[in-house]
Amino acid sequence: MRTSITKVESNKIITKGYSQEDLINNLSFPEMVFLLFKKELPSEKELKIFNHILVSFCDHGLTPPSTQVARLITSSGSPLNVALSGALLSFGVNHAGAIEKIMDLLQDRLNNKKEITDEQIDEIAINIVNEYKDKKMNVPGYGHRFHEYDPRAKKILELATEEGFVSNHTKLALSIEKHLKNKKIRLNIDGMNGAILSDLGFKGINGIGLFIIGRLPGLIAHINEERDNENIFRKLYELEDIPYIGDEDKVL
Amino acid sequence: MRTSITKVESNKIITKGYSQEDLINNLSFPEMVFLLFKKELPSEKELKIFNHILVSFCDHGLTPPSTQVARLITSSGSPLNVALSGALLSFGVNHAGAIEKIMDLLQDRLNNKKEITDEQIDEIAINIVNEYKDKKMNVPGYGHRFHEYDPRAKKILELATEEGFVSNHTKLALSIEKHLKNKKIRLNIDGMNGAILSDLGFKGINGIGLFIIGRLPGLIAHINEERDNENIFRKLYELEDIPYIGDEDKVL
Amino acid sequence: MRTSITKVESNKIITKGYSQEDLINNLSFPEMVFLLFKKELPSEKELKIFNHILVSFCDHGLTPPSTQVARLITSSGSPLNVALSGALLSFGVNHAGAIEKIMDLLQDRLNNKKEITDEQIDEIAINIVNEYKDKKMNVPGYGHRFHEYDPRAKKILELATEEGFVSNHTKLALSIEKHLKNKKIRLNIDGMNGAILSDLGFKGINGIGLFIIGRLPGLIAHINEERDNENIFRKLYELEDIPYIGDEDKVL
Amino acid sequence: MRTSITKVESNKIITKGYSQEDLINNLSFPEMVFLLFKKELPSEKELKIFNHILVSFCDHGLTPPSTQVARLITSSGSPLNVALSGALLSFGVNHAGAIEKIMDLLQDRLNNKKEITDEQIDEIAINIVNEYKDKKMNVPGYGHRFHEYDPRAKKILELATEEGFVSNHTKLALSIEKHLKNKKIRLNIDGMNGAILSDLGFKGINGIGLFIIGRLPGLIAHINEERDNENIFRKLYELEDIPYIGDEDKVL
Known part of the structure; x- marks a missing residue:
């Protein structure tokens, strides 16, 4: 040790x-x-955008499984640290996993090149879009199951532009969005923040950690709400809400 | 829902x-x-002390079980969210549990009284010290297994004093310290922050949540360090480091 | 170590x-x-009833929060050990917590007395019923939110009787049931098994551990079913299923 | 649902x-x-070997990180279900992950062929050994960091042979062992049980679940031992046991 x-x-x-x-x-x-x-502290400009990103992760209501898990565990009587712990277990692949994937993708393709033209970025974007189309996969960080465009992503982009914080990774992410055939598939908050965090010099592996830091206060707010305002061990489903589709009438 | x-x-x-x-x-x-x-946003003054508190929770090296757990799980190959989740499971009773207890104690005894003299506060403190002495228990939030005085608590108090942030709960916490017989038992970081958070209007139940938010970045730093710099599935103990004290030579 | x-x-x-x-x-x-x-191995008779008890914990469908948590985490893409881990976090207070409480209660009141008459047991039972009535609390291990009588408890009692396994703790549990005013409140599976496990010489602290061993295979079956037969990251609630009851139209 | x-x-x-x-x-x-x-119940013969396998997973002392995690969380004062939950989080990749990998490997290569000669099995084994050699990887399920040969694997094989339970997957696993260059690398308990479970018709994905069921009672025994026999919140490392290898003397 x-x-x-x-x-x-x-x-x-x-x-x-x-x-x-x-x-x-x-x-x-x-x-x-x-x-x-x-290794270093942020500049004033970096700190500003870093705050925006952390705030933008704060909460997405009762829709995510992590939040539902936190409330179920709280309803069962376990304490806050335990309910939070359960919530974290649903992050990482289908839930908030896109941020690491897009960071790795953007960083891998740009490979730290500083001198790169907008045309070259467009070319990389077109290649990515085509590759994912061929693999019949979605580019990570685009599309949202509840939003057509993610209002958080839009605001982060607006602020990054205003504050002069749009660099190559963000340009590449925007170019991918531009070249996606389905115009309803837009950068979501994971994609947008993954791009900016890449411009800030964070590695993909750090994406999920920063997301968790940002989301934790929201999860705690839900745990507090469940504990203070709802019945303990409440029934979320009645028996008739759970169809049984298995065998019956077997005998040993 | x-x-x-x-x-x-x-x-x-x-x-x-x-x-x-x-x-x-x-x-x-x-x-x-x-x-x-x-329900409300902090004033500028409140925000300043709130930042100090969150920073003061950041890390305590490899000494806490939570940090050891995070590194053991990382060494086993599980991802960051899972290692963090494991870390959270050791909080709450012996580990960081004091913050809630002292907040409840201070708030219960002061009971929102605004008009209270320093003499009255001293009287409450003396009662608390005596009660715990009679129960042969330590007052929660005082003493540290590694520090004689906790340098974080000292700095927080200094800043709270400078910034005009010492109100009744903090006064009561300091008065308890003054009346403890063993002069080597001082306010630790849980005790100090519990007092200030009480003056900020937070309930005891919120203490552990704020502690976890503050500590999370440190835990993530340890997970990153373990993953990036240590052997996977490393042996922390050799067989000869683990004495066996049970039965032998039984046969079924 | x-x-x-x-x-x-x-x-x-x-x-x-x-x-x-x-x-x-x-x-x-x-x-x-x-x-x-x-410390010892079970006799043949003890082993038989021990198997009945472990089997009786096996599964309760999709109704318990633990099972719902296991499926939510699986749907998020986390592996089996992680989903199981999340499920365990909801045990212990409102969920399966009664088994330890009734074991402690029965063992505390009988206090290892061997020579005790049925009348004396009835007297203890009446006292317990009255105490809980005075405290306005339910005796732990009685009543079920879905069953009027718990079919598992009934079968376990039948087998224990047949196999000559009804001793003082079980007698006391049955006497409590007899003296409860509300005749619809019957021994549930936690109560019944807690009584038999007490007769088997297990301490209350072991109740939850044995319950978890028994329930684990059922939880794994649910995790397998979710992973193999349902959509990943499925929406369990539509936006319109989640009423918002908070503030709106505030501006910073 | x-x-x-x-x-x-x-x-x-x-x-x-x-x-x-x-x-x-x-x-x-x-x-x-x-x-x-x-879908079905085991035959008498299958049940016998299934019991052997579950027993063989029971405990490996204080050496595994899962057991260390369970004890650290218990020492912090969290209850049994929470300590167990933490233990499970370290399974799956470097720790007990081999069982799924070898099951998938054996099943993939044999592909349900019933009619297959020992020579054909040897051929498949030689190919596997060569492939892993070329990839500079170890075949999963062979070798143990503490044992030259794993006494549990040896006993399981002996019983499987005696009870007439050695079928193609086990033959393939043994043939791989025979063809490994390093004669000190032998089937470990994950490898041996993975082979037998494959002969029993279990899929790889079930390996970790069965391992967890088998290991749970051992983990509970450690949690009970820690809680009952050791100091709460005990220091596993003194400050001088934790070398600091980072920066010093920086000032903001």
């Missing part, structure tokens, strides 16, 4: 090289998050 | 009454956290 | 004093479970 | 077509497990 993150001595705690007193004194929480994920 | 947190319609998401576009545009992430826990 | 359960040496594994080769050769799985919970 | 596993009506529960009264009356717990995984 060894670590480069935090040194603990009696009465002294150092994290990422700084005393925790110094960090507590000088950093906002989003800066602290940034520092724990990366 | 119903909720007062977020309304989702096609292309429109409203949280706590505000459109998410508005929230993304105008709130920093800590303000968003505050809003999801409470 | 030390243990009295299993000694591991290179090429040799000893559990509870026996070589694992010996255990594999000679024990059925329920005997192995019994051995790991207790 | 719908299911073919269990039908719940008031006072009546049917599972896999049988009333639960009938199942409780007539099945041993391992038969019930078998029924919930498969």
Whole structure:
């Protein structure tokens, strides 16, 4: 067991090289998050967009399975940390898994090239769209089961444009959207934030972690609401809501 | 199923009454956290101390069981959301459980009294100290297994004092510390933050949730470090490190 | 780190004093479970009733929150061990928590008395019923939200009677049932099994563990069914199924 | 929501077509497990080997990360279901993941062929060994970090031979072992049981589920031991056991 993150001595705690007193004194929480994920602190401009991204993950009501799980576990009487833990177990493949996939895809194809023209980006986008079409798969980060366009993605793009934060990964993500045949399939919040986080220098593997940090307060709000306002161990389905489609009348 | 947190319609998401576009545009992430826990947004002064508190929870190295669990699960090959989930399962009673207990204790004894003298606070503190002494229990939120005084608690108090943020709950917590017989038992970070969060108007039940939000980025940093820098499925103990103290030589 | 359960040496594994080769050769799985919970192996008669109990926990369809959680997590794309893990998080207080409570209650009141008359047992039962009535609480292990009488409990009692396995804890449980005012409140499966397990010499703390062992195969069957027969990331609720009862039209 | 596993009506529960009264009356717990995984009940011979397999998974002392996680969470004060849940999170890739992989491999290569000579099986084995050699990977289910030969695997093979239970998948697994260059790499318990379970007609996807059922009682024994015999929130590492390898002396 060894670590480069935090040194603990009696009465002294150092994290990422700084005393925790110094960090507590000088950093906002989003800066602290940034520092724990990366080697450096964000610039003022980076911090602004980073805050927008974290806020945009905050909540999506009762629709996600993670939120339903958190409430079911709470209704069963388990404490907040346990209900939150259950919620996290549904993230990662079909649920919030797209953010890592699009980050990997964008970063892999751009491969850190700085000098690249808009035409070259369009070419990469067209290739991606065609590849996924051939594989009969959807490009990750596009389309939403409830929204035609995701209002969060639209606002993030607007702010990124205003604040001068649109760089190559975001350009590539937008170009993919432009070249998708189905015009109703738009960048969703995972796709948009994955693109911006790539421009911020985050690796794909960090996408889900940042999503979880952003979503946690919303999950906690749902847990609090369930505990404070609903019956314990409530029946979400009556027996007649659950059709049985198996065998009957067998005897041993 | 119903909720007062977020309304989702096609292309429109409203949280706590505000459109998410508005929230993304105008709130920093800590303000968003505050809003999801409470009915109102923090004042500038409240936001400052709220940031200090969240930062102060960030990491305590490899010492906590939660962090060890996160690394063991990562070493076994499970993804980040699963390792984080495991980490959360060790919070709540012996580990970070004190914050809720001290918040409940301080809030219960002060009972929202605004007009209260320092002498009256001292009297309440003396009663608490005596009660716990009689029960042979430690007052929750005091003492740390690694620190004589917790450097984070000291810095938070210094900032709270400087920023004019010391109100009755914090005064009571300090008075308890003053009246503890063992002068080496000082307010730890759970105790200090529990007191300030009480002055901010948070209920005890919210203590663990805010702690988890603050600690999550540190846990993610450890998961990333384990995955990127250590051998997979590493042996943390050799066979000879695990004494066997049971029966032998039985036969069926 | 030390243990009295299993000694591991290179090429040799000893559990509870026996070589694992010996255990594999000679024990059925329920005997192995019994051995790991207790110091001794079950008699033939004890093993029979122990099998009945484990079978009786097997499944309760889609009604329990644990099963719903397992399916939600599976639908999100997480693997079987993760979905199972989530299911376990809803056990323990409102869900399967009664088994420990009734075991503690029965064992506490009988206090290992061997020589006790049926009249004395009735007296204890009447006291328990009155105490809970005064506290306005239900005696744990009685009543079921879907069944008037629990068919599993009835069958277990029938078999226990037939096999000569009704001892004091079961007698006390039945006497409580007899003295409950509401004749529709009958021993449920937790109550019945808690009584028999007490007669078998298990402590209350082991009730939930045995329940989980019994229920696990049913949970796995549900996970398999969800993964193999349902759409991934399926919508369990449409937007219109989730009423919003919060604020609207607020602006920052 | 719908299911073919269990039908719940008031006072009546049917599972896999049988009333639960009938199942409780007539099945041993391992038969019930078998029924919930498969369409049919085991023959007497199948049931015997199925019991051996479940017993062989029971415990491996304190060496696995799953067991360490269960004890860390217990030490933190969380209840049994929560500690078990944490343990399950470390299964699946590096830890017990081999069983599914070898089952898929053996079943894929034999492809349900009934009429196959030992020479043809040897040929398939040689191909597998060469393929993995070319990929510089280990064949899953062979080798153990603590044992040169796994005593459990040896005993299971001995019993399977004695009881006339060695069929094509097991023959293929043994042939692979014979053709591995490194004679110290032998079938481990995952490999051996994966082969037999394949001969029993279980799919790879079921391997981890059966492993978990078998291991659960051992995990519970460790949780009970930790809770009953060790200090709460015990320090597994002293500060000096955790080297810090990161930056120091940075200032904001």
